[in-house]
Amino acid sequence: MNVIYTDNNATTQVAPEVLEEMLPYFSNQYGNPSSIHSFGGNVGKKIEEARSKIASLLGASSNEIVLTSCGTESDSTAILAALNSNPEKKHIVTTRVEHPAVKNLYEHLSRKGYRATFVPVDKDGNIDMEYLLKNLTGDTAMVSIMWANNETGVIFPIPEIAEEVKERGIVFHTDAVQAVGKIPINLAEVNVDMLSLSGHKLHAPKGVGVLYVRKGTKFSPFMIGGHQENGRRGGTENTASIIALGKAAELAAAHLDEENTRVKTLRDKLETELLKRVPNCIINGDRGNRLPNTTSIAFEYVEGESILMMMDQYGICASSGSACTSGSLEPSHVLRAMGVPFTAAHGSIRFSLSIYNTEEEIDFIIEKLPPIIERLRNMSPFWQEMKKKSA
Amino acid sequence: MWDYTDKVKDHFLNPRNVGEIEDADGVGDVGSLACGDALKLFLKLDEHKRIKDAKFQTFGCASAIASSSALTEMIKGLTLEEAKKISNENIAEYLGGLPKEKMHCSVMGRDALEKAISHIKGEEEKKIEGEIVCECFGVTDREIERAVRENHLTSIKDVTDYVKAGGGCQNCHEKIQAIIDGILGVERPAKKEAPKLTNIQKIRLIEETLEREITPTLKKDGGDIALIDVDGDRVLVKLRGTCASCSKSELTLKHYVESKLRELVAPELEVEEVQ
Structure with missing residues (x-):
């Protein structure tokens, strides 16, 4: 069975060019980049090349790039570094819709003596700016706000937020794991102090991430050890994956236009056709302000895991905001923060596309999904009740 | 991904007895939209008071649908007394087991069955x-x-x-x-609850701990420490000897002195150095 992969906000396929680039560093090019001999030193040079490609994707300079093991490590490093450099301040700010990498760390810190503010969003998933600004005080040590939401794709106005936060002398970090490679980012013009990204969301392998640290930002390492990364992150480099990420960054820059044209068109087609063919479904999030590859569709009166399992029979891969898929009992905190009603939250499905998706694949989903929803609705007592009421 | 048995997958993809019985003798309705799963069970009896037909409507995940389907198959042909003995464990066993996190789906089946039986018997809604x-x-x-x-x-x-x-x-x-x-x-x-110390007790205990536990260790490295004051939970100290000029003195204070005092005197103490 063919796999139709529309779950690219979860992870992406490693680009063939990326795989080719990294393979030698698993076999004959195994030198330690820190070694004095040229066998290792040459690997070190490749890492510096990769660093420079990553920097250029972000509009940064090489010495602002710290290589890590994943997006979560980058987030933890950034947040804890900001707190270490402002030990007298005990207030931290984020949003209610962050990824667990930030949300759970903030909850942890709030049990350790920090006061955490979680800024709400409106029904379209847009941030409440007034609430944010009102809550920035002299005691605020740092603000961490995601660039784009992983579940709905809604984009936060990071340039404006960064200006406001920096104007008040507060450290600003953004988790840009979902945004990098999908929308243009130029840190020469956006005043963030630190930014996290993750390799496997942009066609590099899992197990490599980046923390951008603006020159002049006070920093302390999370992993303490050797001199690697200029003392900002100890530990021997994950050489093959870093070199892969360099290549992936180069490709991401080259494919940015395609993401915002062809991929966006496919996403829009998928969305429009499903809305046309399936009654009682709703798009979660501001349709005019989203990543080009993401759509979150709520199919009312049915449950997400069942939809995913039935799509799985056709090889279609997507995600759900329903409780049952994660093993937790409550639906996604993002959809709840937006006030999506339970009738819709449990039946929300996220499709996230990539440049590797084809129009045939999208047509296949458009053909297969409506009968699945109909079938599950015919089983659902709430759908029956709703029909009786409206009849 | 859930590790569902083939039987769970079969009952999910090909559910038996989906639907409504218009003239049902008993209906059991449990769960809600907010909870993420719900089951409506319909029972019809024959002239011998055996379950002739059972149908269901379910909103929920794959294992909720499979549990409902399994339940309807299990109870057909049973008397109400026999059906009443079916436990949630029986439903899970029928399906070859359910992931532990999904056992509530089998409990929902059992609850709906009990409700439908009570309904037939005319027992008041409990x-x-x-x-x-x-x-x-x-x-x-x-x-x-x-x-x-x-x-x-x-x-x-x-x-x-x-x-x-x-x-x-x-x-x-x-x-x-x-x-x-x-x-x-x-x-x-x-x-x-740790007994609350009075101020004098606290100061004495801090002095004792410094003398007994902390100073001897610092002296080994040629350092020393003096207690200057105790202000609430703030312990003000001055480092002497080699400690005073040591670039690691901040670490010594926080990681060693403070953690020792927190361990042996009171967990809320904060150590600060006065210059």
Whole structure:
């Protein structure tokens, strides 16, 4: 069975060019980049090349790039570094819709003596700016706000937020794991102090991430050890994956236009056709302000895991905001923060596309999904009740 | 991905007995949209009071649909007395087992069956028995007790897997633990509150600890420490000897002196160096 992969906000396929680039560093090019001999030193040079490609994707300079093991490590490093450099301040700010990498760390810190503010969003998933600004005080040590939401794709106005936060002398970090490679980012013009990204969301392998640290930002390492990364992150480099990420960054820059044209068109087609063919479904999030590859569709009166399992029979891969898929009992905190009603939250499905998706694949989903929803609705007592009421 | 058995997948993809019985003798309706799953069970009896037909409507995940389908197959042909004996464990067994986190789907089947049987017998809708323990999912102490006893549950997570209680805001975890402990006969000692020290006791204890535990260690490296003042929970000290000029003095203070004092005197102490 063919796999139709529309779950690219979860992870992406490693680009063939990326795989080719990294393979030698698993076999004959195994030198330690820190070694004095040229066998290792040459690997070190490749890492510096990769660093420079990553920097250029972000509009940064090489010495602002710290290589890590994943997006979560980058987030933890950034947040804890900001707190270490402002030990007298005990207030931290984020949003209610962050990824667990930030949300759970903030909850942890709030049990350790920090006061955490979680800024709400409106029904379209847009941030409440007034609430944010009102809550920035002299005691605020740092603000961490995601660039784009992983579940709905809604984009936060990071340039404006960064200006406001920096104007008040507060450290600003953004988790840009979902945004990098999908929308243009130029840190020469956006005043963030630190930014996290993750390799496997942009066609590099899992197990490599980046923390951008603006020159002049006070920093302390999370992993303490050797001199690697200029003392900002100890530990021997994950050489093959870093070199892969360099290549992936180069490709991401080259494919940015395609993401915002062809991929966006496919996403829009998928969305429009499903809305046309399936009654009682709703798009979660501001349709005019989203990543080009993401759509979150709520199919009312049915449950997400069942939809995913039935799509799985056709090889279609997507995600759900329903409780049952994660093993937790409550639906996604993002959809709840937006006030999506339970009738819709449990039946929300996220499709996230990539440049590797084809129009045939999208047509296949458009053909297969409506009968699945109909079938599950015919089983659902709430759908029956709703029909009786409206009849 | 859930590790569903082939039988669960079969009953999910090809559910038996989906639908409604217009002239049902009994209907059992459990769960809600908010909870994420719900089951409406319809029963029809024959002239010998055996279950002639059973149909269901389910909103929920794959295992909820499979559990409902399995239940309808299991009870056809049974008398109400026989059907009443079916436990949630039986439903799970019929399906070759369910992932632990999904056991609440089998409990939902059992609950719907009980409700439908009561309905046939004309028993009054049972009022909610006991007190609500889990506010998020509306689960009572009686329901938790029953799940613990019937399924030999031993942890809060078990209880959440079977009846959902404790799976939301988690504020009820202490109460759930108390119910489990009550049934298992475990007694837990009440948390001991450390006796509050008076100011003089605190200062004396800090002095003693510095003298007995901390100074000898620092002296080994040619350093020393002097207590300057105690202001509430702030312990003001001055480092002397080699410590005073050591670039690691901040670490010594925080990691060694402060943690020793917190351990041996009071956990809320903060050590500061006065210049």
